[in-house]
Amino acid sequence: MNLTLKIWRQKGANDKGRMVDYKVTDISEHMSFLEMMDVLNEQLINRGEEPVAFDHDCREGICGMCSMYINGEAHGPDRGVTTCQLHMRMFKDGDTITIEPWRAAAFPVIKDLVVDRTSFERIQQAGGYISVNTSGNTTDANSILIPKEDADKAMDAATCIGCGACVATCKNSSAMLFVGAKVSQYALLPQGQVEATERVKNMVAQMDLEGFGNCTNTGACEIECPKGISLENIARMNTEFLKASLKG
Amino acid sequence: MAILDSKVPKGPLKDKWTDYKDHIDLVNPANKRLIDVIVVGTGLAGGSASATLAELGYNVKAFAYQDSPRRAHSIAAQGGINAAKNYQGDGDSFYRLFYDTVKGGDYRSREANVYRLAQVSANIIDQCVAQGVPFARDYGGQLDNRSFGGVLVSRTFYAKGQTGQQLLLGAYSAMNRQIARGKIEMFNRHEMLDVVIVDGKARGIIARNLVTGEIERHSAHAVVIASGGYGNVYFLSTNAMGSNATAAWKIHKKGAFFANPCYTQIHPTCIPRSGDYQSKLTLMSESLRNDGRIWVPKNMDDVMAIREGRKKPTDLSEEERDYYLERRYPAFGNLVPRDVASRAAKERCDAGYGVNATGEAVYLDFKSAIERYGKEQAKLKGIENPSAAKITELGEAIVEAKYGNLFQMYEKIVDDNPYKTPMMIYPATHYTMGGIWVDYNLMTTIPGCYAIGEANFSDHGANRLGASALMQGLADGYFVLPYTIGDYLADDIRTGKISTDTKEFEEAENAVKDRIDFFINNKGEHSVDYYHKKLGKIMWEKCGMARNEQGLKEAMTEIKALREDFWKNVTVPGDANEMNPELEKAGRVADFLELGELFAKDALNRTESCGGHFREESVELDGPQKGEAKRDDENFAYVAAWEYKGEPADAVLHKEELEFNDIELKQRSYK
Secondary structure, three states, X not given: OOEEEEEEXXXXXXXXOEEEEEEEOOOOOOOEXXXXXXXXXXXXXXXXXXXXXXXXXXXXXXXXXXOOEEOOEEOOOOOOOOHHHOEHHHXXXXXXXXXXXXXXXXXXXXXXXXXOOHHHHHHXXXXXXXXXXXXXXXXXXXXXXXXXXXXXXXXXXXXXXXXXXXXXXOOOOEOHHHHHHHHHHHHOOHHHOOOHHHHHHHHHHHHHHOOOEOOXXXXXXXXXXXXXXXXXXXXXXHHHHHHHHHHO | OOOOOOOOOOOOHHHHHHHHHHHOOOOOHXXXXXXXXXXXXXXXXXXXXXXXXXXXXXXXXXXXXXXXXXXXXXXXXXXXEEOOOOOOOOOOOHHHHHHHHHHHXXXXXXXXXXXXXXXXXXXXXXXXXXXXXXXXEOOOOOEOOEOOOOOOOOOEEOOOOOHHHHHHHHHHHHHHHHHHHOOEEEEOOEEEXXXXXXXXXXXXXXXXXXXXXXXXXXXXXXXXXXXXXXXXXXXXXXXXXXXXXXXXXXHHHOOOOEEOOOOEEEEEEEOOOOOOOOOOOOEOOHHHHHOOEEEXXXXXXXXXXXXXXXXXXXXXXXHHEEOHHHHHOOOOHHHOOHHHHHHHHHHHHHOOOOOOOOOOOEEEEOHHHHHHHHHHHHHHOOOOOOOHHHHHHHHHHHHHHHHHHHHHHHHHHHOOOOOOOOEEEEEEEEEEOOEEOOOOOOEOOOOOEEEOHHXXXXXXXXXXXXXXXXXHHHHHHHHHHHHHHHHHHHHHOOOOOOOOOOHHHHHHHHHHHHHHHHHHHHOOOEOHHHHHHHHHHHHHHHOOOOEOHHHHHHHHHHHHHHHHHHHHHEOOOOOOOOOOHHHHHHHHHHHHHHHHHHHHHHHHHOOOOEOOEOEOOOEOOOOOOOOOEOOOHHHHOEEEEEEOOOOXXXXXXXXXXXXXXXXXXXXXXXX
């Protein structure tokens, strides 16, 4: 198929940036979206132009690097996929496809489609861990019994890949699905209880400091999340936060 | 040979690690604050090492080319992690895990290292659970296990099909705690481009800031390389696009011996390639072989009918299918080790039985498992005389709970529902057992320079068993290196800060800058990918699942010619002083173009077949093992460690003879 691409080009953080049109031809429906971008970049290189910079790495939907806003949707028109898992069979011959970076004050553009997500790092550093040193002397793994249902729910929360689609898709640029997922993973496990109060307070405080917006329960994040992280996690974080606030 | 001292402690195998730990030099807590350690790579090995070294009190500088440590490619490991916990009471023990690993590696790993790995494996699970890693559990709340290839016990712990992700997030959380304390200084979007040696010791690195393009000097008292394997030398592999061998290759060029480069794992269950545009291949976890049965049609008529779309695989009766692994290896069946399963798939496809248009695919079928689970569930739920549809429904729910994310991945890529029709799979490059030579302390032949995880060579011999990579990465990082590095650093407590304002740093930095300037200014004809794809084709065709003398000699010549062409005609757009992904790729491919040739040289030297290294000239000609790989213990029971001498073809071979005192060398049979 032949396609027209409208792509955000921005030389650097301080450049203004603009949309640029490109044509690609002979695109196979079996290609992944990023393989289509590879074809475009190879063309650009052979023409002596600069290729489009975009984040990507594992190309199997788990590392969370890839981050394109395609036709107004984070990770494009398919559901439950990252950009790298999106396939060209979702498009048809003659389509025009708009490709932009994540847009959020807390994710400044570095170049073209690449954004800076270190704000997510700092939120995790504020409390996304259990304080246990590596010793080889922790208790036997099976001495902590965890009901299967809790373990499964903790796992569901823990599958978040930290890509930032929730923020990109939210009209308020809220990061509450991301933070809620991490808080929930530990809130559901006995190991996480000791530091629960401080954890949720610190992570939420850092989230606010980074300039992420508030949640107004639109639910777009849940729909666009490539890993199907549930809104339940935001509710659980709010409960945890309330509990923590009452403790003082 | 004095130059290759493995430093394996004396004494009985069982006591070596304990005795060693009891007698090494320690650094007192106050002195640890005076010592800096650089860790390159933040996957399971690098992440766990960074966190643990920082907990101990060292000042750690960690480097990742991704925008976060959490994105290192360990994240993509699916199936599980082995540990000799014997929770299932099925006879597991340290010795058995050790035995399985040495046998699985076709008797080409170092006994003492593997035994230590087995010993610390149980601690890993305890540690990860304490960190909040949500492993799968049974209804009693205890940890669940599954089986992997090449073993007869259930010792694999897992978190759905995302075990690597969960373990890495565990290590990442431990890192975050230390980053918050200021004990780890994290350098995201940075790539190491050389190691700096001062007075014979590794004392720092030159790194490029991938956002600004700035070339930076970083010093430390020791340098740890945890940058993973070199599978991307094949261009197409299950590795991430950015996975590279640059850090490992740079230390090789500065004196670290490179061991057994020809030991590569071609993983049997990957999604087959679909076209020339393909950028990478996707693994389907080995855990699927617990429940999936591998087959091709028995009759060529059916093969053709399937390829032409006249028949579907589900149209074929049981009698018309050849479950070739169950036929050839009745004892292990679909759970033979990876090298054996891959070769068997290749054998069937070479004979013309491949089931897709390219002739390079076999089926992985879940129908039996769905039926078995469905019947079990019906019984548990008290459903009498369940219909076939009900059984399927119940069975599919169990399969989904176990492998849901893998099935979803498959469906998204192939656009076919694997619950209803069998998956199509074919072998692809996945893991490299070869790597930087290290002694028992995980130190390379450069004093103060360590290699851990997939980057080193030591534990998996010529073939790695499933769920052992995660085990080794975390064992090295959490439980081995933090001890062994102390023994070395104990001599450095009075050294003081290492200055970067020296001629050694200046020379290394200038060399890095010169190379970057060359790429930017060359303005040749071909893109970096053009060369990478050509290299990959040579590697796959001549250094792939089957190798022979003529092919390997051709590979060496062709790679050398390709490398020379690369240095004349490569083009890199953009500037050095900005984010420039093509420039990053250029440096990595330049190194692969050298590594590939050493790989072929090593494969040419090793005229035996062992593990993932299969020489067509070395096959059992008769007897019950007819057609299987033939090892040559008399001449090749050694580690081939190569010393860099300028051109890859001029590398000098050093041998570490392997001694087996606690295990008997014998034919590896899975029949």
